[in-house]
C-alpha cells in the first residue's frame with residue numbers, strides 16, 4: 001500500500017504534469033469507487049495538488065476538490081495523447097482529458113481506493129481525522145515525546161501506523177524507522193527512554209525523506225506516474241532475511257501485519 005513517500009512522489013508529478021492546466025472533460029468508468037459527479041465538476045483548471053497523510057488532494061476552480069485515496073493498487077497514468085496510455089487503461093476508473101490533448105487516468109485494480117469530489121467543508125472534515133505530518137514543522141522531537149506520553153500501554157509499531165496518531169506511516173516505514181532507531185517493534189511505548197524517542201523521531205524523518213528522494217518503495221505493485229520506486233534497495237528489514245549487519249531477521253505478526261525486525265540490532 002502506498003505510504004507517505006509514494007503518495008508524495010505522485011503529488012510532485014501531478015504538480016509537474018497537470019497543475020495549471022485545464023481539464024476539458026472527465027469520463028467516470030467505475031462508479032462504485034469514483035464519484036460520477038466528477039464529470040460535472042469540469043471543465044476546470046487544476047489550481048494545485050497536495051498530500052495529507054496518504055491522501056491526494058487535487059484542487060479545482062471554485063474551491064472544488066478531488067480527494068484521491070490510492071488504497072492498495074490505485075495509480076495514475078499520464079500520457080501526452082490518449083492512445084499512448086498503457087494497456088491496463090481499459091481498467092481505468094476515471095480519465096481526465098486536458099485541453100492540451102494530454103490525458104490523466106486513475107486505475108485501481110483491487111478497488112480499495114476512491115476518487116471523491118468534495119466542497120471545502122467536507123474536505124476539511126475528511127482531513128481533520130489525521131494526526132500530525134511527520135515531515136511537518138510542528139512534528140518536533142518534543143512534540144513526539146508528548147504524543148507518546150499519552151499512550152504508555154500501546155505498542156510502538158502499531159501506534160506509528162495509526163493515522164489518527166501520526167499521518168502517512170504504514171507497515172514498511174514503521175518497521176524501517178524502528179530498525180534505524182534500534183527499537184524492538186514489540187515494545188510498549190511506556191518503556192521507551194527519551195534518547196530512544198529522539199532517535200526514533202530522527203529515524204522516521206530520515207527514512208521518509210530518503211524514500212521520497214528515491215520516488216518511494218516498489219515491493220509489489222506501487223508505480224508512480226513515471227515508473228517504479230527505488231527505495232526498496234535501501235530497505236533494512238522489511239521482507240528481508242538478514243539485516244545490514246548480516247543477522248538473521250525475525251518475522252512476527254502484529255495487528256494482523258507481517259513485521260520484520262532484527263533481535264540483535266533492535267532492543
Ligand SMILES: [Zn+2]
Nearest residue numbers: 243247262265
Ligand atoms: Zn541486526
